[in-house]
Amino acid sequence: MTKTADLDLSVPDINCAACAGTVERALSALPGISKLSVNPATKRVHMRAEDTPLRDISDVMEKAGYPAQLATTRLEIDGMHCASCQGRIERALTGNPQVASAQVNLATQQAQITHAPALSAQALAQVVTDTGYPATVIEPNAAPTAPKNEASALRRRFLTALVLTVPLFLTEMGGHIIPGLHDRLYALVPMQVVWIVQMLLALVVLAGPGRKFFTTGLSALMRGAPEMNSLVALGSGAAFLFSAVATLAPSLLPPESRHVYFEAAAVIVTLILMGRWLEARAKGQAGAAIHKLMDLAPDTATVLRNGKAVRIPTDKIVTGDLLLLAAGERVALDGVITEGSGHIDESMLTGEPVAVVKSSGDSVTGGTLNGASALTYRVTATGADTVLSRIVTLVEQAQAARLPVQALVDKVTRVFVPVIMALSVLTLMLWLAFGPGLAQAIVAAVAVLIIACPCAMGLAVPVSIMVGTGRGAQLGVLFRQGDALQKLASARIVAFDKTGTLTEGRPTVTDIRTAGITEDQALRLTAAAEVRSEHPLAAAFLARAQNMDLPAAQDVTAQAGRGMTARVEGHNLLIGNLKALEAAGITPDAGLVAHATAAANQGATPVHLVIDGRHSASFALADAERPEAADTIAALHDMGLKTAMLSGDMPATAKAVGTRLGIDQIQGGLTPEDKLTVIGQMGADNVFVGDGINDAPALAAAGTGIAIGTGTDIAIQTADAVLMSGDPRGVVRAITLSRAVMRNIYQNLFWAFAYNVALVPVAMGVLVPFGGPQMSPMLGAGAMAFSSVFVVGNALRLRKAG
Known part of the structure; x- marks a missing residue:
């Protein structure tokens, strides 16, 4: 069926007719594009797309250098139980020509959709609801909420089914436990009456606690989209109906097939409910990291209103309010201290146990723990804008991610349920042709339906991601991109920037050598010029000259990668490296160059001062290595990884630092473009x-x-993962965790696939011709329930990883 959509997209980077022409040529090359118009004035593109997915259109525009502005919607979805449900929802969403991508997560019960802005979030929710899975829109600016946990409701359904199933099971199977029970029972009550009582009990189980299997499963079956509930409904329903016929109309069946399996129908539902309850409990524990993070922020805080301290809910506090923070109290919202000083425990953010000293002007983060001092702070962010809310959002987004390894699961689960139903029919036909009778044929067919488990396959990947990313947040490692978990696990080499990453990022002036002037004169002139500089080294000169009276500087001009020029007290100054001197035609002073070279060999950065064309001073600036840097490099080597340093600092400086730290490959003097080239190699x-x-x-x-979390926002926004502290050992934790997550995923996938490959043939009866047993549907139900619980339980081991 042809899918046609009229698309109207905003493209902010279109600024002129040439831009518009580039976009038009790129889109015209796609098949199915018509009525194309690109307007550089409104920065919009309109087109009709026929059988051309928005994903392809978006990719082409991005490659052309003019990405379209697409919207993102998140949905909360009810009723998903297996990978088939997940795949069906994704296909329903991506079937809309205005949807670029859709990621549905079985573990979090959420979907994230990228789509054309003209398509509303409510329309997307309706698409999912019409597929049979009620969906609601998650408001984009709302503060994150704790994940839903349906364990309580499932526990009630399971216990109700259990109470009804136990007497049913005992009346039918008790004779295997208590010899002679059946003879005494049937001596008191006719067998027909016992069967009718069993039928009524089973009917209550199926229509009560098990009703959702039938309403959801049969509805999906009628839509031609069977899923896990369909298998349960068909299996337990077939066992019940066959038994009902044997009870109420036995003449319709051959004498040798007049058996009842009411206990099988009820036990199937009860065991699967037990499995889902245990699975929901485990998934609740899997999401515990999110719960713990959200619980850190207190519900109330003390605010100063009209000079009075009032305790109010935090959701009533607005930006600019002054809050009082008592000793030992948690910070309610992000803010800046206005009064007092003391220690703040930020381990919930950074994973570092050492408290940080805070005083007036320093920022505090909601959820962190105050020490023994009373503080006052002004609120700077509330709701979804707080650091804690953004962390929770990042974790949720990573948990919703689709790893490349998921592709194999998707291919299998797309056809899994139809294949199982076909195998069940085949089993029925083979048993009818070669087996002892109709009853045994139905038992085998039902066992095939019940034992198959797409649930375990669907949960294998997302539940491990869910636990792993939550554990990462507790360790101070945030995965901004979920697939970073898989990529990090296969890493072979780790390259570091030097300044601010392996070093403190706060260079200091450690030595001054002059020619013809005093050290104070050299420092005073240089610091005066550096007042106007944004270079990281400028702070070192200003810190060294903080007690000096600095004159004003004029005509300050920065020279990228070399230094700066300025005019101070009538002197023309050039401050920079040797390349800057050479470019200006300045003859270097041999003594100063020797001093600079010696300093560089020790890892310091030399900076030269030229006054009125004469080389007058050489400064040595050193940036101390972080105390944890050497341990980080050693730990990476122990993990079998190579290490590299890619620094913009002088090669000699980079080499000295890298050698002390034990780094394998050291390259200095690199521009940002050089770093790209080296990384590509x-x-x-x-x-x-x-x-x-x-x-x-x-x-x-x-x-x-x-990205090191203490770095710039732009670095953090472009990274795949963020270390909330400046401790480079977080890299080791991140890689260790990613390896543990991927190992866990492969274990889960092996179990899920091996379980089905091994037990579905057994349920079909392949062992029977060799004297083996025929599998009972009840055993199949128990095994199926156990498989999902096993997968989730295995993933929970990641809570102690890293």
């Missing part, structure tokens, strides 16, 4: 760790980019 399995604006391109280009 490292292969796909590389990791780059950085913190600065100049690291953003490398972080984006690396196989996996990890």
Whole structure:
């Protein structure tokens, strides 16, 4: 069927007719595009797309350099129980020509959809609801809420089914436990009456606690989209109906087939409800990290209103309010301290146990724990804008991600339920042809339906991601992109920026050598010029000259990668490296150059001062290595990884620092473009760790980019993962965790696939011709329930990973 959509897309980067022409040519090359118009004035593109997915249109525009502005919607979905449900919802969403991508997560019961802005979030929710799974829109600016946990409702359904099933099971199977029970029972009550009582009990189980299997499963079956509930409904329903016929109309069946399986129908429902209850409990534990994070922020806080301290709910507090923070109390919202000083425990953010000293002007984060001092702070962010809310959102987004390994699961589960139903029919036919009778044929067919478990396959990947990313948040490692979990696990080399990543990022002036002037004169002139500079080294000069009276500087001009020029007290100054001196035609002073070279060999950065064309001073600036840097490199080597340093600092400085830390490959003097080239030569399995604006391109280009959380926003936004603290050991934790998650996923997938491959043939009866047993549907139900619980339970082991 042809799918046609009229698309109207905003493209902010279109600025002129040439831009519009580029976009028009790129889109015209796609098949099925007509009525195309590109308006550079409104920055909009209109087209009619016939059988051309929005995903392809978006990809073409992005490759052309003019990405379209698409909307993102998140949905909360009820009623998903297996991978078939997940796949069906995804196909329903992506079947809309205005949807670019849809990711449905079975573990979190949510969907994330990228789509054309003209398509409303409510329309997307309706698409999912019409598929048979009620969906509601998650408001984009709402503060994150705790994940739903349906364990309580499932527990009630299971216990109700259990109470009804126990007497039914005992009357039918008790004779195997208590010899002679059946003879005494049937001596008191006719067998026909016992069967009628069993039928009524089973009917209550199926129509009560098990009703949802039938309403959901049969509805899906009638839509031609069977799923896990359909298998349960068909299996337990077939057992019940066959038994009802044997009870109420036995003449319709051959004498040898007049058996009842009411206990099988009821036990199937009861065991599967037990499995789903245990699975829901385990999934609740899997989402515990989110719960713990959200519970950190207190519900109330003390606010100063009209000079009075009032305790009010935090959702009533607005930006600008002054809050009082008592000793030992948790910070309610993000803010800036206005009064007092003390220690704040930020371990919930950084994973670091050492409290941080805070005083007036310092920022505090909601959820962190105050020490022994009373503080006052002004609120700077509330609701979804707080750091804690953004962390929870990042974790939720990572949990909803689809790893590349999921593709295999999707291919299998798309056909899994129809194949199982076909195998069940085949089993029935084979048993009718070669078996002892109709009853045994139905038992085998029902066993095939019941024992198959797409639930375990559907949960194998997302539940491990769910637990792993939550554990990462507890360790101070945030995965902004879910697939970073898989990419990090296969890393072969880890490259670091130097300044601010392996070093403190706060260089200090450690030595001054002059020629013809005093050290104070050299420092005073240089610091005066550096007042106007934004270079990281400028702070070092200003810190050293903080007690000096600095004159004003004029005509300050920065020279990228070399230094700066300025005019101070009538002197023309050039401050920079040797390349800057050479470019200006300045003859270097041999003594100062020797001093600079010696300093560089020790890992310091030399900076030269030229006054009125004469080389007058050489400064040595050193940036101390972080105390944890050497341990980080050693730990990565122990994990079998190579290490590299890619620094913009002088090669000699980079080499000195890298050698002390034990790094394998050391390259200095690199521009941001040089870093991109080197990263490209490292292969796909590389990791780059950085913190600065100049690291953003490398972080984006690396196989996996990890940003130090103390770095710039742009670095954090382009990275795949973020370390909330400045401790580089977080890289080791991130890689260790990713390896544990992927190992866990492969274990789950092996179990899920091996379980079905091994037990479905047994249920079909392949062992019977060799003297083996015929599998009971009840055993199949128990095994199926156990498989899902096993997968989730295995994933829960990740709560102690890293």
